[in-house]
Amino acid sequence: QQQVKQSPQSxxxxxxxxxxxxxxxxxxxxxxxxxxxxxxxxxxxxxxxxRPDVSEKKEGRFTISFNKSAKQFSLHIMDSxxxxxxxxxxxxxxxxxxxxxxxxxRLSIRP
Amino acid sequence: NAGVTQxxxxxxxxxxxxxxxxxxxxxxxxxxxWYRQDPGMGLRLIHYSVGAGITDQGEVPNGYxxxxxxxxxxxxxxxxxxxxxxxxxxCASSYGxxxxxxxxxxxRLTVV
Numbered sequence: 001q002q003q004v005k006q007s008p009q010s011x012x013x014x015x016x017x018x019x020x021x022x023x024x025x026x027x028x029x030x031x032x033x034x035x036x037x038x039x040x041x042x043x044x045x046x047x048x049x050x051r052p053d054v055s056e057k058k059e060g061r062f063t064i065s066f067n068k069s070a071k072q073f074s075l076h077i078m079d080s081x082x083x084x085x086x087x088x089x090x091x092x093x094x095x096x097x098x099x100x101x102x103x104x105x106r107l108s109i110r111p
Numbered sequence: 112n113a114g115v116t117q118x119x120x121x122x123x124x125x126x127x128x129x130x131x132x133x134x135x136x137x138x139x140x141x142x143x144x145w146y147r148q149d150p151g152m153g154l155r156l157i158h159y160s161v162g163a164g165i166t167d168q169g170e171v172p173n174g175y176x177x178x179x180x181x182x183x184x185x186x187x188x189x190x191x192x193x194x195x196x197x198x199x200x201x202c203a204s205s206y207g208x209x210x211x212x213x214x215x216x217x218x219r220l221t222v223v
Contacts, residue, residue: 009151032208043115043201043214044154051209089153093208097142097161098169103153 003027004092006102014110019077021105023090026071030092034099035064035075038087047088048075080109113137117202117215124192124222132187132218134202142205143185144169144212145177147198154201160185192222 005024013019025033034049050057050064050073057064063076077084087106093099118133136143144159156169158177166177174196176188185204189196199219203212 006153034211036211041216043203043216044212045214046211049209049211095208097144097159097167098156099144099212100156100170101146101154103151 003100004090004102006090006105008105009103010106010108012108012110013080015080015082017080017109019075019080019084019107019109021075021088021090021107022072023074023102024070024072025092027092027094028071029094030100032093033064033066033073034091034093035062036089036091036101038089038104044089077107080107082109082111085109115202115204115213115215117200117218119218120216121219122221124189124220126192126194126222128192130189130192132189132200132202132220134185134187134215135183136185136202136204136213137183138204138206138213139182140204140206140213141182142207142212143179144203145175145185145187146201146203147171147196148201148217149198157187157200189220194222196220197222 035047036044037047038044048062061078066073090102115136141162145157146154155171160166160179202215205212
């Protein structure tokens with residue numbers, strides 16, 4: 001049973017374009033939705049996170065859009081750069097003790 | 112600060128052997144977790160702890176044991192290694208909700 005579904009599995013975007021990764025969840029008890037970025041050979045690192053009481057959160061070029069009624073959230077990377085090439089994971093948490101991750105999206109930014 | 116330290120970085124085991132993956136954090140985090148990462152499967156939670164002396168099972172706990180005798184350390188024990196346990200293992204820790212998790216650099220385990 002996959003509690004957090006992530007798509008697409010892989011994504012290629014031209015430099016300067018917008019990268020969009022989508023996630024959907026099932027458990028309405030989730031109340032914290034982080035995104036993690038992982039470079040090859042490294043552990044994931046927290047990128048940005050949102051609580052369900054807001055519909056959007058922006059930090060620099062990274063924006064989370066959240067739709068509580070549809071139980072969906074997405075990551076938008078504006079002006080995508082080659083340095084953004086990495087694997088991105090969405091996640092959902094209800095207590096900081098049992099965070100559940102999506103299956104990941106491998107993003108490649110073409111120069 | 113070292114953050115989350117995992118040892119060893121690489122390990123090859125024979126089927127049936129046992130071993131302990133070490134994890135230590137120096138940030139005084141109460142929450143600690145172990146994940147395994149497999150291609151196309153994302154990160155799957157093995158075991159987690161909300162404080163010293165308290166542990167619980169995650170999504171894929173079979174074949175693994177944990178203990179949390181101190182706030183700093185959270186070792187993961189493989190009881191009898193199987194090829195299906197070939198994976199990259201990550202330990203992570205957190206202050207709590209809204210702070211996210213800090214991950215270690217991982218242990219790449221191969222069971223032959």
